[in-house]
Amino acid sequence: MREDTAPLNKYFSLPKVELHRHLEGSLRLTTMLDVARQHGVTVPASMYNLSGLVQVQDQDPMTFTNFLDKFKTLRLFYKSPDVIDRVTREAVEDAAKDNVRYLELRFTPVALSRAEGFPLNDVMDWVVASAQEAAKKYKIKVGLIASVNRHESPELAEQVAWLAAEYIKDGLTGLDLAGNEAEFKSEPFYGIFREAKQAGLHITIHAGEWGPAENVSDALQNLSAERIGHGVRVLESEKATQLARELGAVFEVCVTSNYQSGVVGSLVEHPLPRMLEAGIKATVNTDDPSVSRITLSHEYQHVCEELLVPMDVLKNSVIDAVQAAFLPDVEKQKLVASLKKEMEL
Ligand code: ADE
Ligand code: ZN
Numbered sequence: 540m541r542e543d544t545a546p547l548n549k550y551f552s553l554p555k556v557e558l559h560r561h562l563e564g565s566l567r568l569t570t571m572l573d574v575a576r577q578h579g580v581t582v583p584a585s586m587y588n589l590s591g592l593v594q595v596q597d598q599d600p601m602t603f604t605n606f607l608d609k610f611k612t613l614r615l616f617y618k619s620p621d622v623i624d625r626v627t628r629e630a631v632e633d634a635a636k637d638n639v640r641y642l643e644l645r646f647t648p649v650a651l652s653r654a655e656g657f658p659l660n661d662v663m664d665w666v667v668a669s670a671q672e673a674a675k676k677y678k679i680k681v682g683l684i685a686s687v688n689r690h691e692s693p694e695l696a697e698q699v700a701w702l703a704a705e706y707i708k709d710g711l712t713g714l715d716l717a718g719n720e721a722e723f724k725s726e727p728f729y730g731i732f733r734e735a736k737q738a739g740l741h742i743t744i745h746a747g748e749w750g751p752a753e754n755v756s757d758a759l760q761n762l763s764a765e766r767i768g769h770g771v772r773v774l775e776s777e778k779a780t781q782l783a784r785e786l787g788a789v790f791e792v793c794v795t796s797n798y799q800s801g802v803v804g805s806l807v808e809h810p811l812p813r814m815l816e817a818g819i820k821a822t823v824n825t826d827d828p829s830v831s832r833i834t835l836s837h838e839y840q841h842v843c844e845e846l847l848v849p850m851d852v853l854k855n856s857v858i859d860a861v862q863a864a865f866l867p868d869v870e871k872q873k874l875v876a877s878l879k880k881e882m883e884l
Contacts, residue, residue, distance in 0.1 A: 550839040553853075554881050555639045556860040557824055557835055559743075559768055559791035561686065561717070562646035562666070563613055564827020565630040566593070571616055578618040594832050595799040603721060603749045606800035609830050610650070617654040623662065624669045631673035631681055637834045641864060641874060644670060645684035645715050648699050649691055659702055667709045680874070682865055683711040684743065688718030693727040700731050704738035712865040713741040715768065716758075720750040729761050736763040741865035743768055743791065748802055752776035759786055766790070766863055771797055771810050774817060784818045789863035793826035794841050795833050812846050815856075822860040823853065854882045 568586050571593065575582050583589050590596070592612045599605050617623060627646075634642040652662045667683065674681040685703040687696035703711055714735045716728055725744070736742055744758035748769035755772075756779045758764040770790040773779050783790070794809050803809050814821045823842050825835050842848045861874045878884075 547836050547840055550836040550843070551638055553638070553836075553839060554857070554878055555637065555835050555839065556641045556822070556857050556864070556878075557634060557639050558643050558766065558789075558822055558860050558863065559793060559824035559826055560630070560634070560642065560644055561827050562627060562630050562644055563610060563650055564830040565633065565644075566613060566616065566626050566829050567629055567633070568593070568829070570625060570629060574616045574618060574622050578622070580615050580618070582612070582615065594830055599799075601799055601801045603719070603800040603802075606796075606830070607719060609827075613830075614650055614654050617651045619655070620657070620661070620665050623651055623665045627666050627669035628673040628676075631670055631679060632677050633828070634835070635677035635679040637836055639679060639835055640878065641680045641682070641861065641866075643682045643684055643713070643865060645686045645713070645717075647686045647688065647717070648702070649687065649695050659698060663702055663706055663711070667706055667711060671710065680870075681710070682713070683709075684713035684715050684741075684865070685711060686715040686717045687728070687731075689716060689723035689725060689728070689745075690719040693731065696728060697731050700735040700738075700740070704735065704740055707739050713743055715742075716744045716746075716762065717768070718745070720745055720748055720754065725754070725757055725762055732762040732764075741765055746770055747772040747779070748797070749800065752779040755779045755788075756782050759783065759788055764788065769793060769797065769802070770819075771802060771814070773819065774810055774813055780817055780819065787820065789859060790814065790819055790821045791824045792821045793824045794838055794846070795831045796826035799831055806841055806845050809846055811842060812848055815848065815852060820856075820859050820863070822856050822863070851884075854884055857882065858884065 648659050648662045652659050742763045743766040744762050744764040745768035746758040747755040752772045752775040755770045766789045768791050
């Protein structure tokens with residue numbers, strides 16, 4: 540990651556909205572070291588050496604396999620209900636301390652449950668309760684999304700989808716398809732996402748990140764996606780671009796993550812400005828702040844100072860993010876009104 544020299548203050552003080560952040564990509568290094576000590580996880584005892592295993596380094600290959608490998612090591616830390624409670628609370632706290640006003644935090648129940656064989660519904664209970672308590676404590680609005688991975692079993696994904704629908708009343712309002720898009724098709728998941736939508740869950744799909752633009756059309760047409768995770772390759776297909784525009788799909792763009800996982804060769808080549816010019820609704824997000832060693836303020840700064848997106852366009856993307864939130868309409872309108880006032884829009 541490059542060193543930032545320009546002051547972050549301007550971006551820190553902006554009220555922010557995050558639609559795309561993975562809990563499993565948000566663990567603090569200090570917490571991982573505590574957990575390693577308390578639970579006997581055999582990882583390097585120094586921050587520096589541990590960082591190399593769970594965070595993208597400047598000298599790492601910028602590839603999606605290197606990026607996804609970090610999550611394999613992170614799975615060693617989901618040792619107890621207390622750990623899951625702690626990392627959930629800290630993820631919410633970290634967002635609030637970065638002046639994020641509304642956070643949609645996604646988590647992967649299969650990842651959190653599998654390491655120690657916890658039942659999926661217990662994991663759901665723990666994350667929901669901890670997120671709600673932390674939201675109250677740190678005065679931030681939080682919504683939850685359950686993620687399932689393309690490279691893992693559709694049968695488990697189906698269980699997660701059915702369970703998630705039972706938690707809609709508790710603020711778990713979305714279902715996401717994540718994981719290895721380059722090597723795994725979405726087709727085995729079509730029925731699951733159709734039924735999840737019918738059950739009242741909102742849908743967002745990682746597509747057009749490590750796979751082609753056609754995957755964006757696939758997500759919109761076959762997986763009931765309202766939002767697209769990344770989708771930054773959409774401009775490679777006029778058809779996909781037109782479909783996304785017509786449907787008003789909102790894209791959850793994560794600039795640093797795209798650089799670190801090899802989607803773009805450098806930050807300045809990122810297609811976000813061209814997506815906006817093409818009439819695509821794009822929002823700015825972190826993806827995995829700990830894995831990428833960033834905050835959302837850093838991402839807003841990159842977008843304005845390196846991609847040269849004007850501040851008023853960025854502010855309007857914050858409003859677009861609220862409009863696309865998986866929240867009831869009245870809550871969205873309240874948040875839009877207060878953020879517009881604060882940002883002088
Ligand atoms: N899981 C965590 N980060 C991801 C990403 N950028 N793409 C797909 N799956 C992910
Ligand atoms: Zn993601």
